[in-house]
Amino acid sequence: MSSLDPITMATQLATYDIQPFQKRYQMQADMYQAQLTALGKVESALREFRSAVNDMNSSTSSVIKNSTSVSQEGFFSASANANALPGSYQIFVEQVATAHQLKTGMPADLDATTEIPTTGTLDFTINGETLTIDLSTLDTDGDGKATMAELVSAINNDPDNPGVNATLVRSNGQTHFMLSSTETGVANTIDVSASGTGAAWFEDAFTNTTDLSTPKDAVVWLGAEGTGLRLENSSNTFSGVIDGVDLTVSKAQTSGEQPITLNIGPDGEATKEQVNKFIEAYNSLMSTIDEYTGIGNEDTKRGVLASDPTLRSIESQVNNLVRGDFDGMRLSLIGIEIDRSGKMTLDADKFEQAQKNDSAALEALFNGDGNLLDSIDTALEPYLMSTTGMFKTRKDSLQQNISRIDDKQVTLERRYDMAYSRYLKQFTQMNTLMTQMNQTMGMFG
Structure with a gap:
């Protein structure tokens, strides 16, 4: 009669006792961790989208861009925001501030x-x-x-x-x-x-x-020297003298010289760049949501947050806003549309024509109070709040679930140790008896 290895037998049986629980706990932990990672990815994409929206919707920036040019360099520079109206102005710089x-x-x-x-x-x-x-x-x-x-x-x-x-x-x-x-x-x-x-x-x-x-104020003439509108300012920057335009003077002209022409007009390329940033951020957000909430098919696997109602709600709200009507204007009317796959696209020619025809209406659509960008920011805020936002709450809950699994794993380890000790004692006793029986049988040859 052969002897047993108590350690091997105790290890195998103790492992067999806890194995079903171990597999179930690991599957749960993997699922929670995958959901936690997916929520982090979606939250990151949502924050990037909101950041892109806010970057185009501040006191110093907007979607619609205007440009300026001057007929003679070296005397003043100008910048125009979205409120500036296209036009041509005559500027004479009499004195710079010191x-x-x-x-x-x-x-x-x-x-x-x-x-x-x-x-x-x-x-x-x-x-x-x-x-x-x-x-x-x-x-x-x-x-x-x-x-x-x-x-x-x-x-x-x-x-x-x-x-x-x-x-x-x-x-x-x-x-x-x-x-x-x-x-x-x-x-x-x-x-x-x-x-x-x-x-x-x-x-x-x-x-x-x-x-x-000697301290001096800056003096410029809106129009010709002596006959135009005289403007004086302690700073060399004149803000809002022309609606939406800032002038910064750097050098005085000689009395009697002709005024310098300032031209203001739409900057199509800069505006298109802003619009493309918005489109890219939107498409990135929708792609990320679809990746983790998709139900899957023959070609794609099921997302770890498949059909999640909260994420689908976010997707629906953003979609409704970008398809919505604001003061009689909507994105589809200016060349920004959602195709069948849900991707936002830009018809550059249609958008350029819309900007030429009515840039003020475009500005109101994107940056008007309570319009598109304001509405998107307001809709996303409850989800992204640092203490009570949905993502914070959901991630905390998942982390608690993972912690509970960890606690169960610790309990399972104790259960394994107890089973191992019990089986080791039993098989050690059995092995001793078998050794004694082998010795007795050997005496009878």
Whole structure:
């Protein structure tokens, strides 16, 4: 009678005891993990689609693009948003805006280590705002002294600084204490004074200042110089002077010169690029949803979220919106259609013609308040909220299911260990008996 291997027998029987449960738990875990991965992919595609929508629907960007051109370069540049109307304008640049810059009357032997008073105040006023520097607070290294370098740092780093920069500039072997306004225009003139310091040289330095750059406002004429509409601005950028157009002047013309022509018109290529971004994001989203929710056929496998009602609802809502009517306009009327396979396509010629005929209507369709892009963003928001959104809730639920499976696996391992120990004990005893029986039989030859 042959002996048994208790370890092998115990391992086989203990494994057989838990194997059905092990397979079922693994299948459940694989299913939950596949669903979790699929939800992540769909959520990512949905976020990318929403991001593309928002990128084309902000205060600085829209689907419809306009372009500008000028008859003479070097004097001003212009940019036009979707609200700009096509047209031609005459612009004369009389003066560009400049910032105030001055040199204080500090001693000739000034340098960064020059000691300054540690009592009194230094006051700056710019455009109605005042900054007061308490000289007693300038000593940052604790040596009981204050230096020019510490004064410069205190001015530039003060959180209440109204718009003045202080610098020490070396020229011809001499260091100068300079003050510059951070903004252009007459309103940003620097007014500075020192008081209560007990040091006449220091207070005189801020009384006897020299302008290096006089603050000026920008001046342009909408039309010819002297007869057109005169416009003045503290900044070199004129926003909304012409509806939807920003002008930035950079160089003044000579008095008597002819005004420069500014042309504004639709930018077909840039608009088409924006529309194609929208189409690509839509098609990517629909393709991802179909991949994971499809019921499958002979050529394609069944999606892990097949017929999921929530994802189908998202797909249906987005489809209804892109096929919908907004103020009498719809995408199909301007060359953007959904084909039989559900893919969005662009008829470039039809779209270009629609933009030429009525770009304002196109702008209203996409970017009008409550219209297409607004409606898409509103529809998607409940699904993508970071704490209570559908995807967050669903993924949390699936993760909890996976965690429960993990707990069951741990319990199953304990069950295996108990079964193994029981079988090992039984087969060890059996093996001992068989050994004894073999020995007894051997005695009878």
